[in-house]
Amino acid sequence: MAIDEHKFTPVLIGIHLVALPIYSRLPPYVLLLIASFTIWTLLIITGRTRQPVAFIRILLAGAVVVSLLVSYGTILGQEPGTSMLLMLSFLKLFEMKSKRDVLLVIFLGYFLVATNFFHTQSPWIAAYVFVVVIYLTSLLIIFSDRLSSTNFKTRIKISLRMVVQSIPLMLILFVLFPRIQGPLWGIPDDAKSAITGVGDEMSPGSINNLISSGAVAFRVMFKDEPPEQKDLYWRGLVLSHYDGRTWRRDDAPEDLRPEIEYVTADAKLIEYAVMLEPHGRKWLYSLENLVASPYTVTRELQAITEKEINNLFSYSMISNLQATNKALNAQEIKKNLLLPQGLNEKSIALAKKLRMAAGNNVTYTNSVLNYFKTNPFFYTLSPPLLGENAIDDFIFNSRQGFCEHYSGAFVYLMRAAGVPARVVIGYQGGTLNPLDDYMIVRQSDAHAWAEIWLDDRGWTRVDPTAAVSPSRIDYGITNAGLEESRLPFFLVSNSQLLFQLRYTIDSLNHSWNKWVIGFNDKKQRELFEMLGIKDIDKATLFSWMVVAMTLSGGLVFLWVFKQGETKSKRDVASYYYGVFCRKLEKAGLIKLPSESADEFLARVVQIFPASKVKASSITHYYQCLRYGSDDSDKHKKRLIDAVKRFRAE
Amino acid sequence: MSYIFSLKSFFRLPDFTRKPVFKFIAKRIGPFKGTVILDRNRVYILPTKAGLIFLLLLLLLLLGSVNYNKSLGYVLTFILVGLGNVIMFATWKNLAGLRLRAGGCMPVFSGEKALFAVQLENPDAQTRYSIAVMYQGKEFEVVDVPAGAVSLAHFQADTTRRGILDAGRFRLNTEFPAGLFVAWTWIDLSMQCLVYPKPAPRTEMPVSISSEEGDQAMQGAGMEEYAGLRKYQSGDSWRRIAWKVVARTDELVTREYSGGRPQLQWIDWQTLPISGNEARLSAMTRLLIDAEAAGQVYGLRLPGVEIEPANGRTHYARCLKALALYGD
Numbered sequence: 008m009a010i011d012e013h014k015f016t017p018v019l020i021g022i023h024l025v026a027l028p029i030y031s032r033l034p035p036y037v038l039l040l041i042a043s044f045t046i047w048t049l050l051i052i053t054g055r056t057r058q059p060v061a062f063i064r065i066l067l068a069g070a071v072v073v074s075l076l077v078s079y080g081t082i083l084g085q086e087p088g089t090s091m092l093l094m095l096s097f098l099k100l101f102e103m104k105s106k107r108d109v110l111l112v113i114f115l116g117y118f119l120v121a122t123n124f125f126h127t128q129s130p131w132i133a134a135y136v137f138v139v140v141i142y143l144t145s146l147l148i149i150f151s152d153r154l155s156s157t158n159f160k161t162r163i164k165i166s167l168r169m170v171v172q173s174i175p176l177m178l179i180l181f182v183l184f185p186r187i188q189g190p191l192w193g194i195p196d197d198a199k200s201a202i203t204g205v206g207d208e209m210s211p212g213s214i215n216n217l218i219s220s221g222a223v224a225f226r227v228m229f230k231d232e233p234p235e236q237k238d239l240y241w242r243g244l245v246l247s248h249y250d251g252r253t254w255r256r257d258d259a260p261e262d263l264r265p266e267i268e269y270v271t272a273d274a275k276l277i278e279y280a281v282m283l284e285p286h287g288r289k290w291l292y293s294l295e296n297l298v299a300s301p302y303t304v305t306r307e308l309q310a311i312t313e314k315e316i317n318n319l320f321s322y323s324m325i326s327n328l329q330a331t332n333k334a335l336n337a338q339e340i341k342k343n344l345l346l347p348q349g350l351n352e353k354s355i356a357l358a359k360k361l362r363m364a365a366g367n368n369v370t371y372t373n374s375v376l377n378y379f380k381t382n383p384f385f386y387t388l389s390p391p392l393l394g395e396n397a398i399d400d401f402i403f404n405s406r407q408g409f410c411e412h413y414s415g416a417f418v419y420l421m422r423a424a425g426v427p428a429r430v431v432i433g434y435q436g437g438t439l440n441p442l443d444d445y446m447i448v449r450q451s452d453a454h455a456w457a458e459i460w461l462d463d464r465g466w467t468r469v470d471p472t473a474a475v476s477p478s479r480i481d482y483g484i485t486n487a488g489l490e491e492s493r494l495p496f497f498l499v500s501n502s503q504l505l506f507q508l509r510y511t512i513d514s515l516n517h518s519w520n521k522w523v524i525g526f527n528d529k530k531q532r533e534l535f536e537m538l539g540i541k542d543i544d545k546a547t548l549f550s551w552m553v554v555a556m557t558l559s560g561g562l563v564f565l566w567v568f569k570q571g572e573t574k575s576k577r578d579v580a581s582y583y584y585g586v587f588c589r590k591l592e593k594a595g596l597i598k599l600p601s602e603s604a605d606e607f608l609a610r611v612v613q614i615f616p617a618s619k620v621k622a623s624s625i626t627h628y629y630q631c632l633r634y635g636s637d638d639s640d641k642h643k644k645r646l647i648d649a650v651k652r653f654r655a656e
Numbered sequence: 657m658s659y660i661f662s663l664k665s666f667f668r669l670p671d672f673t674r675k676p677v678f679k680f681i682a683k684r685i686g687p688f689k690g691t692v693i694l695d696r697n698r699v700y701i702l703p704t705k706a707g708l709i710f711l712l713l714l715l716l717l718l719l720g721s722v723n724y725n726k727s728l729g730y731v732l733t734f735i736l737v738g739l740g741n742v743i744m745f746a747t748w749k750n751l752a753g754l755r756l757r758a759g760g761c762m763p764v765f766s767g768e769k770a771l772f773a774v775q776l777e778n779p780d781a782q783t784r785y786s787i788a789v790m791y792q793g794k795e796f797e798v799v800d801v802p803a804g805a806v807s808l809a810h811f812q813a814d815t816t817r818r819g820i821l822d823a824g825r826f827r828l829n830t831e832f833p834a835g836l837f838v839a840w841t842w843i844d845l846s847m848q849c850l851v852y853p854k855p856a857p858r859t860e861m862p863v864s865i866s867s868e869e870g871d872q873a874m875q876g877a878g879m880e881e882y883a884g885l886r887k888y889q890s891g892d893s894w895r896r897i898a899w900k901v902v903a904r905t906d907e908l909v910t911r912e913y914s915g916g917r918p919q920l921q922w923i924d925w926q927t928l929p930i931s932g933n934e935a936r937l938s939a940m941t942r943l944l945i946d947a948e949a950a951g952q953v954y955g956l957r958l959p960g961v962e963i964e965p966a967n968g969r970t971h972y973a974r975c976l977k978a979l980a981l982y983g984d
Contacts, residue, residue, distance in 0.1 A: 110706040110835060114713045117736060121717055124726040133728055140732070144739065147834040153786040153798045165833055169746060173738025180734035187722050318725045524727045560741060567745040568752075581804065585779060597691050 034078035044097035183552035185545040186528035204286035210253035220450035230278035241292040243433035245307040251347040294326035333465035343427035351398040358423035376474040386476035410472040414455040417471040427460035443514040580632035594655035617656040687846040707836035747837040763850035769812040770849035790827040823847035856938040924957040
């Protein structure tokens with residue numbers, strides 16, 4: 008069955024609606040192709056040109072593949088795959104001949120709109136996808152409306168109604184569908200391309216790029232009072248290896264048997280639950296001195312997961328801030344004293360000089376911190392570039408830097424004097440949401456600090472940035488003493504209203520994360536435990552799901568079936584007159600469509616003389632309501648009463 | 657999926673073991689007299705090819721959601737599952753509850769197409785869109801039935817012999833609102849069409865008759881003079897309606913003739929020199945048509961039937977009906 012070309016326009020709009028959130032991520036060649044396909048389709052619709060022949064279409068498909076290869080270097084993977092499907096749906100417009108072609112494009116639209124969830128699962132994108140689904144469904148209506156008698160408004164109305172009616176089943180499935188953990192097949196490498204966060208190494212610029220990002224890194228709920236701001240060191244990764252430019256993790260296979268010793272065993276424990284935004288890495292953030300973690304903990308007290316975290320991830324941990332990690336073996340001593348050969352001679356000389364003067368490691372540490380404090384070091388987000396001897400350059404020349412410079416230089420000086428030391432990266436601080444009971448840690452809280460080995464204390468945290476800008480640690484990044492214009496908009500304190508708004512929106516996001524995005528098999532189990540059902544297994548869940556689906560299917564069926572019969576106020580008369588006619592129909596008397604109410608009444612009286620009075624009054628009320636000016640409720644009541652009591656006799 | 661379960665209950669297969677098939681068919685398809693309400697038992701539904709592709713889409717989306725563990729992926733998948741379910745109900749609802757009545761059927765000559773009309777009444781407050789009428793595997797018309805209204809849908813049947821033609825069962829089909837499911841019903845509303853004998857071609861008419869009776873007819877016609885127009889009365893020959901005037905004024909007007917004495921003609925089974933009953937009936941039909949066209953007064957004699965001479969539409973139809981039903 009051929010389709011009118013004017014019906015292409017809504018489909019074209021549909022594809023663009025689907026693609027709208029994707030556009031910002033598409034490479035220029037792909038955008039160029041999409042723009043030209045759109046113009047071409049418009050020319051076809053307006054009758055200025057015809058659908059291209061098969062040969063041209065094959066050429067265009069070739070152009071699509073080439074543009075993908077030029078832009079991505081491959082046509083496989085999630086981003087190129089999405090672009091490919093998108094361009095294919097545009098190409099499909101060129102060869103749309105039958106209804107099935109169109110339906111295919113619409114189905115492709117349903118599929119493409121889901122690829123947005125690779126990048127964000129925010130409530131906004133959910134709302135947008137909801138609108139797109141309604142629009143795409145209205146396209147289905149266009150192509151099954153054979154006489155083209157529906158208009159845009161009617162179609163949207165039908166579509167909206169149907170989508171709303173599908174919500175009950177969706178809810179049931181969402182809650183009861185057994186969640187399966189983990190990927191069924193390998194996730195393409197680029198599935199995590201858009202994720203931001205602290206990386207697995209520290210080189211100049213890697214952290215201060217994050218400072219300008221307002222994105223949430225994770226949210227934390229404390230069981231009791233949260234610790235003080237100055238104790239909120241969220242450890243991510245420990246970096247022990249330095250090549251003169253970049254701090255990295257040690258490549259050696261991790262010894263996963265923690266030998267944690269605690270100086271104080273019965274100190275106050277801090278219990279907290281973290282909802283980590285996807286960061287595409289395999290580590291979790293925790294406060295210092297982990298006591299309990301559901302995940303593997305290394306000797307360096309890093310919590311590690313088996314899989315990369317590409318989805319919202321929630322976990323609970325317990326830390327003891329008064330304890331100290333006393334795990335150290337010969338290999339670790341060696342590892343944490345290693346320095347690149349032949350670099351930063353001046354710094355090494357300085358370290359040796361200060362160590363000699365200090366006498367012991369604690370005094371030496373203080374004198375290094377003092378060195379940072381008394382010399383004109385500045386805390387700045389835009390430090391100058393450093394030369395080959397980066398540490399020398401920083402300590403003796405530029406003296407401007409950020410936490411990564413201070414922690415790096417500090418660890419270097421420590422190692423140079425024979426004190427085992429390492430860099431820790433993660434986040435420092437966090438803001439409590441005053442409207443809800445949780446803490447927000449943003450990318451802008453990214454931080455780097457140092458840990459040194461002291462024989463009597465074990466691994467001890469030292470934050471050299473605090474020596475330069477103490478308020479950074481005590482009050483957070485906003486109070487670090489930076490010029491305000493350098494800070495991103497969201498960090499600049501502003502009016503009370505905006506402040507309120509910001510936290511309200513974050514509260515919403517938090518609940519959304521907790522109940523929608525973070526709904527996994529664990530949450531599912533928790534939910535049923537809350538309802539008093541312990542240890543529900545997948546088979547039980549599945550059978551419940553089937554039962555609930557059948558029940559809701561029945562209810563939705565009634566809903567769909569009854570909706571045509573809704574008695575709007577205006578139609579009460581027709582509705583009850585219809586009931587009257589149906590009663591007579593059962594008795595064998597059928598009102599012809601051509602018959603007026605009066606003519607029908609005459610026949611009724613003829614066949615059922617005993618019902619004369621009742622039938623006459625029903626006809627009278629009906630006519631009054633329908634054709635008279637008298638639309639009173641009294642009449643309606645009488646009509647309804649009379650119809651209900653009517654029996655054909 | 658819920659709708660597969662539900663499908664079973666909608667798509668009722670005949671229970672061959674317990675009931676004779678014809679009883680099953682008769683209960684659901686008819687033939688019926690009067691109004692038939694399309695209830696649960698009569699509306700069947702199955703996914704279309706597009707519906708199966710939609711199912712495939714749902715599976716892909718579900719697999720993707722599981723693999724990438726995207727909660728909103730699940731939400732989208734499940735809302736589309738729900739949508740499929742609702743669309744199934746809506747498609748079914750587009751037919752179910754419809755009230756059907758046989759419409760009229762104008763008699764035709766054998767060999768012509770019989771046009772049957774079906775009245776579709778929608779008792780609900782919602783329009784039912786795009787209902788197609790199919791007959792003998794062919795689709796004839798697509799109609800909308802607005803809320804509370806009655807629409808007419810037509811289908812055509814070939815006629816091969818005179819007599820009463822039983823339309824038998826026809827099919828109503830709808831894919832609205834999404835094209836993912838097709839709902840249909842088979843129904844027999846006992847619709848009948850009167851089929852007149854096929855008129856014999858003029859060239860095959862016996863010469864004696866065409867010259868003798870034909871001359872008379874021509875004389876009759878020639879002697880009439882046009883006398884003016886009057887309002888159409890039931891029974892007037894359609895050939896005498898002044899169509900040009902009708903087109904201008906929208907009123908049926910008949911041309912009146914005067915002066916001529918209408919010729920009397922008996923169309924008689926006995927006097928026709930033709931062998932074979934059907935051929936004889938065909939020839940008589942031809943004579944009837946020509947006589948009516950010429951505005952003659954004619955009577956009809958069949959073995960056992962005699963229709964007194966008269967003219968006009970009613971008489972013409974009565975004579976043709978007698979020919980059509982001769983021997984039944």
